[in-house]
Amino acid sequence: MMKINGDRLWDRLMEIAQIGGTPNGGVCRLTLSEEDKKGRLLFEDWCKGLGCSIRVDAMGNLFATYPGKDPYLPTLLLGSHLDSQPTGGKYDGVMGVLAGLEVIHTLHDQNYVPDRNIVVASWTNEEGARFTPAMIGSGVFSETFSLDYAYQQKDKEGITLHDALNSIGYKGTDSVKPNEFQYALELHIEQGPILEREEKQIGIVTGVQGIRWYDIHISGKECHAGPTPMDYRIDPMQSVPLLLTELYKISEVFGEDARITIGYIDASPAVKNTVPEKASISLDIRHPNEDQLTKMHEFVLSVIQTIDKESKSSIELEEIWHSESVVFDDNCVHAVQQASETLGYPHRRIISGAGHDSVYTSKVIPTSMIFIPCKDGLSHNELESAKKEDVIAGTNVLLHASLQLQHK
C-alpha cells in the first residue's frame, strides 16, 4: 500500500517552523508579514521541485498545481493555511499545507500520474489575527466576501490588507475559480481534546458547528463605591450573577453538543472604587445542528428579556456574528472513512468546533476534513503539539482519500 514519507514531512514541518519561530517553541508568522513571505517562498520552492506550477490570486491565495493526465478535468483541492497566531504553534494550518505537498511528493516518488490535476492551496489570513474577519482568503474565493471588502480591512497599525499584499509582493493576478475543482480535503489538528482522550488517531469530520456571537450590554449609573448606599445604586455588575447563572443553563437544556463560552466581561470604567456605568458580557454559543442553534438563540433572547425586566439596569443583546453550521460532503466523508479503515487507524466521526477554510470551500466545492489529535487539545498556543505518528497517519489518510476521490 502506498505510504507517505513521514520523515520528509516531519523535517519540513520543523524547517518551516523556524520561520517566525519563537523562543518558547511556537511560531509567529502573521499573515502577509515578512515571515509569511519567507514561508510562502519555501513552500513554492518545494512545490516547484516536483514540477508544480504556481498561481497567486488577487487575495494572495497560493495554488500549486501538480499535473495529472487530463488537465481539463475538475481537480482535487488540498491544503490549509501557512499563517499563524502571534503566539501560535507548529501545526495549526501549516500541517495541512505540507501534508498536501507530501501527498503529491509521494505520487512523484512513485512516478504515479493522477488522472486529474491535484492543487495544494495555502489560504491568506485564515487566523484572523492580523486582519478580521478570519478565513477571509477562502471567504473571497467562495464569494462570501467581496474583494473590495477584504482589501479595505486594516490591521492594528492601520495598514490595509491590500497594501500588506503589495508589500510582500503577493497581490496576484491569476484567476482561480471554484468551478475548476471537484472535491476539497483539509487535514488539521483537532484543536480540542476528544481524539486524544479517546485514543483515536483520525477524526472523520462530518461538519462544523454553527456559531453565534453576542455582546450583552448592561447599562447602569456610575457612582463612587464609598458614599453611595447600596439601595441608591443602579449597578450593572449586580445583574451579572443572575445573567450568567441563567445563560450557563444552556448546556443542561441543549445537551452535550451545545457549547457556551463567556470569554470576558468588560466594565467601564474599570476602577476598584467605582460602580461601573456599564458592563458588557461576551457570549459565544455553538451547536452542530442549525435548528438547535436557533432554539439556543431564542433561549438567550428570553433570558435577556426576563432579566432586563427584573433588573434596575437595562440590558440589551447585540448580535455580532452568525456562522451557520456546515454539513460536509458525503463522498468526501466516505473517502476519509474508507482510507482510515483501510489503513487501520483508530478513528471516530467528529464535529469541528473551530472555523476553517473548509467552511468556505464547502459552500462552492464538495469538501470534508481530517483531524488528528493535538496534545491537551491545545492550539493558538506556543505549546501546541502533535505526535509525529499522528501527523503521518493523518497524511496517509489524506493520500488515500485523495486517490479514491480521483476516481469518483
Added chain:
Amino acid sequence: MMKINGDRLWDRLMEIAQIGGTPNGGVCRLTLSEEDKKGRLLFEDWCKGLGCSIRVDAMGNLFATYPGKDPYLPTLLLGSHLDSQPTGGKYDGVMGVLAGLEVIHTLHDQNYVPDRNIVVASWTNEEGARFTPAMIGSGVFSETFSLDYAYQQKDKEGITLHDALNSIGYKGTDSVKPNEFQYALELHIEQGPILEREEKQIGIVTGVQGIRWYDIHISGKECHAGPTPMDYRIDPMQSVPLLLTELYKISEVFGEDARITIGYIDASPAVKNTVPEKASISLDIRHPNEDQLTKMHEFVLSVIQTIDKESKSSIELEEIWHSESVVFDDNCVHAVQQASETLGYPHRRIISGAGHDSVYTSKVIPTSMIFIPCKDGLSHNELESAKKEDVIAGTNVLLHASLQLQHK
C-alpha cells in the same frame, strides 16, 4: 454674625477651574503637572495678598500661614487639595482649599486677628490619579508613609514623584510638623447622594468608612470555545455567578452601613472564542465600624474557601489594601454641629465613604470634616456640580467652627 464673601469665593472657584479646564466643563489638573503648578501659584498669590507666609515641605505640601496674636500657640489647619482626576470636576478638593482661604480673607476684611495662627494647606497627590497611593502627601505628613517610599512612586510614564516635584519646583525645604497644629478641618463635597436626596445643606462628618480591597483570582485552563466539550472545561468564568451571588449577600447580612462594589472582572486572554485561563474579580468592601468590617472580611474569606472547594477552578483571595475606619474628633465634630445650628442650615451627621486627607491628618491632629451636597452624588467626573448656595453655607460653617475651635 460674621459671614464669608460668597461671590468672591465663587469667582475664585470659577477662575481656578480655568487652569486645566476641559471642554466638557470639568478640570484636568493632575498632581505636579504644569497645570497644578499654575493652580498652586495662583493660590499662593491670593494668600500673599492677605499677608500670609508660604511654606512648602519635602512632599510639595503647601502651607499658607495667616498670623494670629500668639504665633507660638498650636494652630488651626484648614484645607484640602488642588489636584484633580484626569476628568475631574470643579469642586473636589479645590473647594476645601479656597474655603480655607475665604475664611482668612473674611477675618482680614473684618480686621479680626485670631488668637492663633490659621494655616491653609493644599496636600500633594490626594487623588492618586497620577501616583499611587492616593493621599500620599498627607500620608507622609502623618508618617503613614516614609518620604523615600513616596519619592520612588512612578506615574505611567515612569516619572518618579521626586522628579515630578523638582520639575515644577515644588520640592520644598520647609519643615512642617503635626505638633504645631491643634485642630484640623476640611470642607469637601459629599461625593455621594445622601445630602441632596434628604435636602440637607451640611453633613457633619463623624468618621470615615473602613475599606478593604481585594483581588479574587480564579485559575482554570485555557481552551478553544468550539472543540472543547463543556464537561472537559475548567472554566474560571463559570465560577463567577456563584461567587458574585454569595458576595453580594454581604449587603443583606451586614445591613445598610455595609458597602460592596465589584468594579471589574478581568479575564485572560479576553477573547470571544477562548475559555479564559484565569479571571480576577475586583472587590471593595466598606463599613464605618471596624469590627463589622472585620466580620465582612471573614465572610468574604469563607465564601472564597467554600466555592474554591466546590469548583473545578482554583480560587484565591489576595488582600490589596486595608484602610481602617476613622472616628473623627469630638471637639471638631461638635464645633461643626454648633456652627451648623447657629447658622440655621439643614444638617445631618454622615459617614464619609471616600478617603480624604483628613483620614491621615486625624492620625496626628484632632480632625473632622464638613460635607456639602453635590449634584446626583457625582464626582471624579467632569459633570461634578455643587450649588453656589451650598458652597457658601459650607464655608460659613467652616468659618464659625474655626472661630469656635480658636478658643478651645
